[in-house]
Each structure stands twice: as structure tokens, then as C-alpha cells.
Amino acid sequence: MAARMDVLLGAQWGDEGKGKVVDVIAPDYQVIARFQGGPNAGHTLLFEGRKHVLHTIPSGVFREGTINLVGNGVVIDPIIFLKEVKGLEAAGVDVRKALLISRRAHLIVPSHRALDAASEAEKGRAKIGSTLKGIGPTYMDKTGRNGLRVGDLERSDLMDRYNALVRKHERLLGMHDHVFDRREAEAEWLDAVQELRRMLLVDSEHYLDQVLRDGKRVLAEGAQGTLLDIDFGTYPFVTSSNTISAGASTGLGVAPNRIGRITGIFKAYCTRVGSGPFPTELDDATGEHLRQAGHEFGSTTGRARRCGWLDLPALHYAVMINGITDLAMMKADVLNGMDTVRICTGYRVNGQVTDRMPYDITSDVEPIYEELEGWGELHHEAPLPASLERYMARIEQAVGVPITLVSLGPDRAQTVLRQAATVR
Numbered sequence: 132m133a134a135r136m137d138v139l140l141g142a143q144w145g146d147e148g149k150g151k152v153v154d155v156i157a158p159d160y161q162v163i164a165r166f167q168g169g170p171n172a173g174h175t176l177l178f179e180g181r182k183h184v185l186h187t188i189p190s191g192v193f194r195e196g197t198i199n200l201v202g203n204g205v206v207i208d209p210i211i212f213l214k215e216v217k218g219l220e221a222a223g224v225d226v227r228k229a230l231l232i233s234r235r236a237h238l239i240v241p242s243h244r245a246l247d248a249a250s251e252a253e254k255g256r257a258k259i260g261s262t263l264k265g266i267g268p269t270y271m272d273k274t275g276r277n278g279l280r281v282g283d284l285e286r287s288d289l290m291d292r293y294n295a296l297v298r299k300h301e302r303l304l305g306m307h308d309h310v311f312d313r314r315e316a317e318a319e320w321l322d323a324v325q326e327l328r329r330m331l332l333v334d335s336e337h338y339l340d341q342v343l344r345d346g347k348r349v350l351a352e353g354a355q356g357t358l359l360d361i362d363f364g365t366y367p368f369v370t371s372s373n374t375i376s377a378g379a380s381t382g383l384g385v386a387p388n389r390i391g392r393i394t395g396i397f398k399a400y401c402t403r404v405g406s407g408p409f410p411t412e413l414d415d416a417t418g419e420h421l422r423q424a425g426h427e428f429g430s431t432t433g434r435a436r437r438c439g440w441l442d443l444p445a446l447h448y449a450v451m452i453n454g455i456t457d458l459a460m461m462k463a464d465v466l467n468g469m470d471t472v473r474i475c476t477g478y479r480v481n482g483q484v485t486d487r488m489p490y491d492i493t494s495d496v497e498p499i500y501e502e503l504e505g506w507g508e509l510h511h512e513a514p515l516p517a518s519l520e521r522y523m524a525r526i527e528q529a530v531g532v533p534i535t536l537v538s539l540g541p542d543r544a545q546t547v548l549r550q551a552a553t554v555r
């Protein structure tokens with residue numbers, strides 16, 4: 132019988148811990164497929180005392196027998212991609228034999244990175260806080276129909292296409308008064324694309340169609356988070372792809388009616404890296420405590436993440452937009468030992484109370500909090516404390532879907548499955 136594709140994605144502003152959850156549930160799937168984003172992502176996995184950060188490669192690489200697919204919706208920087216492959220090989224992971232790359236995926240070229248830097252510099256105080264990996268300019272070339280794709284590596288006119296693209300970028304960079312020496316990174320990029328060309332390139336939409344017809348299980352792995360979605364995030368402080376579940380269809384070529392479970396990952400609190408509105412942000416000692424206890428520093432850029440309380444209207448919005456069927460709550464242990472914890476249940480916008488995400492969440496949005504009893508230490512082998520169960524019940528009641536997985540620490544083993552969770 133044909134199988135469905137499940138989706139796992141971030142329900143907040145990214146960094147929710149998707150890498151760990153994919154790794155934990157990977158044994159249930161034969162194929163793990165990334166559907167959007169690129170090396171702006173940093174999926175951290177910790178097991179057997181070792182930390183691994185993945186940027187473009189799906190998080191199933193550490194599970195023997197799992198196929199990892201980089202879908203058409205992803206943008207690939209060949210230099211970073213090769214470094215990632217070689218880093219994994221050095222760690223003893225035989226990546227190449229189980230790594231498939233869509234011919235339709237777009238390529239990041241060095242001048243895309245220069246354009247990203249020029250655009251941010253010009254925005255000044257209004258900058259997005261981009262990871263500067265060239266993500267925005269690459270998606271601009273994709274939608275502007277100028278982009279280079281992985282499949283172009285097999286064409287004889289690759290260099291003509293590459294040169295035409297770089298010439299266009301040079302004209303744009305000239306307008307920004309941005310100095311760009313194309314020779315600097317070009318040699319490394321050209322070497323990397325030669326190696327990329329020899330990897331397993333596929334027509335991934337046909338591959339996935341067959342895999343699903345054969346009854347094999349596929350998991351689509353999102354990057355970033357719902358509130359960074361180009362359409363439904365806190366625009367313009369967003370990334371340049373569709374991070375939501377619909378993005379799994381367009382980013383892999385799998386029709387919406389073939390999607391099964393949609394798991395939304397969220398932290399027991401909120402973080403955001405880069406600029407943009409964040410109603411529950413804590414600019415005080417509690418925020419600093421969350422940052423230190425949660426090691427909230429970017430895995431791609433090392434930047435300190437902004438921290439705050441859990442935002443239920445935002446989580447509810449993510450459940451609605453994605454059609455989330457179940458939730459995974461991460462980093463509950465970071466709130467350990469607090470007498471009370473707060474949860475945002477609504478906003479006051481221009482004097483009006485609402486529990487809906489407004490079109491524009493600017494500083495005029497004042498969060499309304501509910502205070503709940505905190506909990507002590509958490510041990511995955513013991514029953515969860517009643518106060519943590521009440522915290523989760525309050526979340527489930529507000530957003531209408533069950534929390535089926537709770538993470539109590541970074542290791543694979545620190546995970547509790549709550550299959551029996553009910554929504555009251």
C-alpha cells in the first residue's frame with residue numbers, strides 16, 4: 132500500500148531542536164528529506180557524548196540504512212556542503228552512499244554571499260540579521276528565473292551560465308558600491324561543484340513518488356521555523372523560503388494529499404536570533420538565565436539568541452498554518468528549578484485584547500501572561516512532575532493538539548514519548 136509522507140518542522144523562530152527529534156524518530160523512516168532553506172540552518176545532534184551540527188544534510192545521516200535526500204526547495208552552497216560531507220566522513224560516517232541530491236535544487240555562488248552582505252549593510256539599523264550565507268539572493272535568482280541548479284552541473288554550458296550570473300551580480304554589487312573580488316572564492320567553489328557533480332543526483336520528485344508507492348516511509352525535515360516563513364512569518368524579518376508544511380509539497384514535489392502526520396517542534400520557552408518583533412522577549416535576568424541554561428547561542432553564527440516566555444497565540448498560529456497534528460516540546464529542562472513559569476495567552480494591541488497573531492506584531496503588542504507553578508529536576512525514567520504535566524495540558528488546551536514527545540536534555544536518551552496525551 133502506498134505510504135504517506137510525514138512532516139516535521141519548527142513551530143517558532145527556528146532552533147527548536149529539529150535535528151534531535153529527527154534523529155530520535157529516524158528509525159521509523161526509510162527516507163529523510165530536507166525541503167527548504169540551506170546552510171543558514173544548523174541542526175545540532177548530540178549522542179555518545181559527541182556534538183554534530185548539520186547545515187544542509189538531513190538529520191538522518193547518523194542512522195545506518197536511512198536514505199537522506201536534499202530536495203529541490205533547498206539552496207546548496209557547494210563549498211559548505213562539501214565541508215559538511217568531509218567532516219562527517221572524518222567522524223566515520225559513510226555519508227555519500229546514502230545521500231541523494233535533487234537536480235532541481237538551486238546553487239549558492241560566492242557572489243550571492245556578497246550580495247547578502249551588501250543588502251544587509253545598506254539596510255543599516257533595519258537589517259534582518261541574516262546569517263549572510265547568500266540565502267535571500269539565491270532564492271531571488273530562483274524566482275527571478277536566473278538561478279543555477281544542481282542539474283546544470285551536468286550541462287556542457289555550465290560555465291557560460293555561471294559567468295552570466297556572476298556578471299549580473301557584479302553589476303548589482305557595483306550599484307551597492309560593494310567591493311567583490313570574484314577570484315577569491317571562485318576556485319574553491321569550482322572545485323566543490325566538480326565533486327558535487329559526482330555525487331548521487333536524482334529527479335527527487337520521481338524518486339519520492341516511487342518510494343511512497345513502494346510503501347516506504349518518508350519524513351520531510353523542515354529548517355528555520357514557522358515564524359520565519361516568507362509569507363506567514365514576521366515579514367520582513369524572515370528567511371526567504373516557505374518553512375511551513377506547504378513548503379514540504381513544493382520543496383519535494385510531493386502532493387499535499389500524500390502528507391500524513393505533521394509534527395510541530397517548539398521549545399518550552401521562545402528564542403529568536405536576528406532582528407524582528409518578539410512580543411515575549413525578556414530583557415532581564417530571567418532572559419539571561421534562559422540563554423545560559425539553554426546554551427542559546429547560534430549553531431551556525433554563534434550569535435546570542437534572544438530569549439522569552441512561551442507565546443501561545445504564536446504557537447496556535449503555527450498549528451493552524453501548518454495543520455500540525457502533534458507537538459514535540461523541547462528543552463523543558465531549561466525551566467527546571469523555577470518557582471513559577473509564565474506563559475503568554477494573548478496580546479493587548481492598541482488597548483484591545485486578542486489571542487490571535489496580528490498582521491503586524493510590533494512593539495505596540497503587549498503580552499498577557501498567566502503564571503503557572505514550576506518544577507524541579509527532570510529525569511526521563513521517572514514520571515514527569517505534575518506541575519510540568521499541567522503546563523503541557525494548558526498548552527494543549529490552548530492550541531488544540533497533543534504534545535506527544537517531550538525532550539528533557541540534548542541527548543537522544545533524554546526523550547519521553549507521551550503517546551497517551553489527550554487534548555482537553
Ligand code: IMP
Pocket residue numbers: 144145146171172173259260261262263264266267354355359368369370371404405406
Ligand atoms: P537568512 O535566512 O540567513 O537570510 O536569515 C534571515 C533571518 O532568519 C535572520 O533573522 C536569521 O537569524 C534567521 N534564521 C535563518 N536561519 C535560521 C535558523 O536556522 N535558525 C534560526 N534563525 C534562522
